[in-house]
Amino acid sequence: MSDAVIKVDGLWFAYKDNEYVLQDINIQFDDRPTAIVGQNGAGKTTFVKVLKGLLKPSKGDVWISGTNTKETTVAQLSKIIGLVFQNPSDQMFKSKVIDEVMFGPQNIWKDKKDKNFVYEQSIKALKIVELDNKLEEHPYDLTLSERKLLCLASVIAMDPKIVILDEPTIAQDRFSTKKIAGIIEELVKDGKVVLTITHDMDFVAENFERTVIFYQGQVLDDGPTEKVLSNEENVATAHLELPNLVRLAKALDFKTTPLTIDDFVEEFSTYKKAGD
Amino acid sequence: MDNVSTLSAKISIEHLTYRYPFAKNRSLEDITLSIDAGQSIGIIGRNGAGKSTLCYTLSGLIPRFFHGKIEGSIKIDGEDVPTMSVEKLIRKVGLVLQNPFSQISGAKMTVYEEVAFGLENLGIEKDEMHERIDTVLKQFDLYKKKDENPFELSGGQLQRLAIASVLALQPEILILDEPTSQLDPRGTTEVFEAISQLKTLGITVIIVEHKFEKLVEYVDKIALLNDGKLVEYDTAEKIFSMPQIEDYGVGQPIYTALCKRMGLKKPNGYYPVSFNETVTLLNGLKMYE
Numbered sequence: 003m004s005d006a007v008i009k010v011d012g013l014w015f016a017y018k019d020n021e022y023v024l025q026d027i028n029i030q031f032d033d034r035p036t037a038i039v040g041q042n043g044a045g046k047t048t049f050v051k052v053l054k055g056l057l058k059p060s061k062g063d064v065w066i067s068g069t070n071t072k073e074t075t076v077a078q079l080s081k082i083i084g085l086v087f088q089n090p091s092d093q094m095f096k097s098k099v100i101d102e103v104m105f106g107p108q109n110i111w112k113d114k115k116d117k118n119f120v121y122e123q124s125i126k127a128l129k130i131v132e133l134d135n136k137l138e139e140h141p142y143d144l145t146l147s148e149r150k151l152l153c154l155a156s157v158i159a160m161d162p163k164i165v166i167l168d169e170p171t172i173a174q175d176r177f178s179t180k181k182i183a184g185i186i187e188e189l190v191k192d193g194k195v196v197l198t199i200t201h202d203m204d205f206v207a208e209n210f211e212r213t214v215i216f217y218q219g220q221v222l223d224d225g226p227t228e229k230v231l232s233n234e235e236n237v238a239t240a241h242l243e244l245p246n247l248v249r250l251a252k253a254l255d256f257k258t259t260p261l262t263i264d265d266f267v268e269e270f271s272t273y274k275k276a277g278d
Numbered sequence: 279m280d281n282v283s284t285l286s287a288k289i290s291i292e293h294l295t296y297r298y299p300f301a302k303n304r305s306l307e308d309i310t311l312s313i314d315a316g317q318s319i320g321i322i323g324r325n326g327a328g329k330s331t332l333c334y335t336l337s338g339l340i341p342r343f344f345h346g347k348i349e350g351s352i353k354i355d356g357e358d359v360p361t362m363s364v365e366k367l368i369r370k371v372g373l374v375l376q377n378p379f380s381q382i383s384g385a386k387m388t389v390y391e392e393v394a395f396g397l398e399n400l401g402i403e404k405d406e407m408h409e410r411i412d413t414v415l416k417q418f419d420l421y422k423k424k425d426e427n428p429f430e431l432s433g434g435q436l437q438r439l440a441i442a443s444v445l446a447l448q449p450e451i452l453i454l455d456e457p458t459s460q461l462d463p464r465g466t467t468e469v470f471e472a473i474s475q476l477k478t479l480g481i482t483v484i485i486v487e488h489k490f491e492k493l494v495e496y497v498d499k500i501a502l503l504n505d506g507k508l509v510e511y512d513t514a515e516k517i518f519s520m521p522q523i524e525d526y527g528v529g530q531p532i533y534t535a536l537c538k539r540m541g542l543k544k545p546n547g548y549y550p551v552s553f554n555e556t557v558t559l560l561n562g563l564k565m566y567e
Contacts, residue, residue: 040462041432041462041463041464041465042432042433042434042461042462042465043432145325145326146325147325172459172460173325173376173456173459173460173488174325174488175323175324175325175488175527175528175529176488176527176528176529176530177324177527177528177529178324178325179529180529201461201462201463203463204532241462241463241464242462242463242464243463243464243467246491246531246532246533246553247532247536249553250533250536250553250556250557250560253553253557254557254560254561263532263535263536263539266536267536267539267540270540270560
């Protein structure tokens with residue numbers, strides 16, 4: 003485990019006086035790909051907005067790469083931490099794909115001498131999401147899944163150390179979901195800290211090393227995905243569901259928690275031998 | 279023989295082709311399929327395959343709301359949908375959209391009034407209206423919430439309210455376009471439980487859904503769309519056992535993927551699609567090997 007890039011100490015947050023939607027959160031994030039799960043209203047999106055500095059803690063502190071979010075600006079933070087919103091329309095406003103992606107980098111590198119730098123950075127990001135063949139198109143002519151990828155590219159282009167995705171797989175087909183999983187893997191390889199909010203428990207099982215469960219504004223469980231998802235009681239308390247393969251393994255009395263088809267097949271062969 | 283099945287079908291679509299105004303490509307191309315009364319049908323396909331467009335033509339939104347050119351025919355009980363009177367159409371077909379926020383009126387202060395909204399517009403008698411509202415609210419476990427503001431409901435409750443409001447109009451056909459995509463696992467389960475009740479009411483259900491593990495539990499047949507064309511229209515086990523299924527970018531139930539990997543088929547030669555089928559098959563292996 004490497005150093006914490008995000009450190010959250012005794013965080014409380016309320017939109018209205020004394021109605022705390024986040025309660026005493028103490029957690030750190032490092033470079034392990036991490037899923038944040040929890041039912042609608044559990045506080046996940048509020049939490050990541052606090053990390054990004056869009057909301058300031060009511061109590062407690064958030065440290066991003068050693069800087070307290072209370073002592074810096076959202077503009078400063080945007081160089082380190084990028085958030086991809088759940089709804090692409092909350093994020094897009096330019097009339098060409100390339101302009102949309104270049105907007106962020108233009109702002110954070112406005113003093114850069116090399117004018118091509120921003121363009122190259124943006125093309126690189128569009129290549130990662132495979133939209134580099136649609137530079138001149140209007141963002142609203144893209145399909146919903148392409149628009150979500152465009153928002154992701156706009157964040158990647160700013161080259162932040164931390165990338166947060168809020169529900170990237172909502173309304174996506176399996177093909178696009180796989181593509182997003184591949185992009186997350188790329189980002190992790192590239193040394194980024196990636197946090198992903200999702201409801202898709204199969205997606206969590208297959209792609210994230212660490213899982214954090216939010217429940218009613220608090221962290222209910224946190225640890226290696228295999229361990230968190232084997233705790234049926236916590237998963238039920240949080241009104242979540244076990245991933246389909248884990249559910250299947252439980253029905254067959256497996257002793258382990260298979261997260262992928264490979265895990266399952268391997269475990270099933272030992273299980274069969276034991277049954278002989 | 280073909281004519282007979284077409285005549286008895288609840289919905290019959292023949293050579294349906296449609297292009298949105300100003301669009302370069304056709305969104306639906308030469309689709310022919312028929313659905314019997316009381317059947318539950320799943321529509322699957324990658325994003326942009328034409329699933330929602332098909333829902334809009336079935337519910338009459340195309341060509342009334344979205345214009346553009348329709349070719350071929352689309353009939354409910356033998357009557358042409360594009361030219362049917364709106365009043366009649368509303369009694370025949372209900373449509374539930376992906377996002378419950380775009381569905382509910384937003385103008386009503388309580389759950390009860392929200393359900394009443396559509397009925398008032400149809401001019402239903404007061405006594406009957408109250409009876410229908412009570413029935414659907416109880417059916418979808420929202421009766422206790424009847425005096426609450428719709429916007430205070432959870433996502434799953436709100437989507438159930440959207441379904442209840444449409445069902446209060448007593449349509450013979452209900453179309454659900456990705457009704458659970460915005461919902462958490464609990465909300466998803468709630469909506470699918472509501473859908474399974476529709477079947478017992480004899481309603482013809484058409485549902486677009488990416489969560490195949492859930493979908494296969496509820497539908498009689500699946501229509502697979504790709505680039506606006508109907509690729510296959512058959513039972514889930516046949517659709518997901520097709521060797522070329524991977525080419526359409528839709529994926530498959532994780533249970534099917536697992537069994538393919540393990541080379542396990544059911545006695546009928548098809549791969550399992552559901553949880554129960556897979557448990558039975560794997561348990562059987564343990565016992566007999």
